[in-house]
Amino acid sequence: MLQTDLIKKCRQNDRTAQMALYRKYCDGMFHVALRYVRHDADAEDILQEAFIRAFSKLDQYKGEVSFGAWLKRIVINKCIDFIKAKKELTVGLDEGFVHLADDNDWEMETDVSMAEVHASMEALPEKYRQVVLLYLVEGYDHQEISQILGISETACRTRLLRGKGKLKERLKEIVYGTGS
Structure with a gap:
């Protein structure tokens, strides 16, 4: 069955079609959620809530982007x-007074594995990890990230700059063996 037909049937509350659409996207979306919340049980809960929201708001899906992207x-x-909801996110007072991030400067002097990069990203403080993930992995720009997180674009750029610095620091520790 074509995806457009599947979505059409889902709009008509066809439970079989909803289950087929769920099965098609659940694994990929679970991994997206897991990148942000780090715990399987939380990711599963978020996934369920996201699908409930998607099915209830399916009339808002216009097909301008792929269903997966939506x-x-x-x-x-x-x-x-x-x-x-779990932890109030705050913006430190000094974040508005730091220079802006150079978005293109992500190079390291030496080779590191993807597993090391992923582990280093996971170890970042939450507010930096969120911005780095949204920027690098999901491909959102600063305006979109600031809207998603409810922070200013300046704070977004600052968090990206600091997150990138901390990420590079961790990777250098791994490469040069200076870490704990």
Whole structure:
């Protein structure tokens, strides 16, 4: 069955079609959620809430982007909502007074594995990890990230700059063996 037919049937509350659409996207969206919340149980809860929201708001899906991209945005928003509910996110006073990040400067002097990069990203403080993930992994720009997180673009750029610095620091520790 074509995806457009599947979506059409889902709009008519066809439970079989909804289950087929769920099965098609659940694994990928689970991994998206897991990048943000780090715990399987939380990611599963977010995934369920995201699908409930997607099915209830399916009439808002216009097909301008792929269904997967539309659903991914819902999952990411649910993750951000979960994180905000779990812990109040705050912007430090000094974040507005730091120079802006150079978005293109992500190179390292030496080779590191993807597993090391992923582990280093996971170890970043939450507010930096969120911005780095949204920017590097999801491909959002500063304006979109600031809207998603409810922070200013300056704070977004500052967090990206600091997150990038901390990420490079961790990777250098791994490469040169100076870490603990």
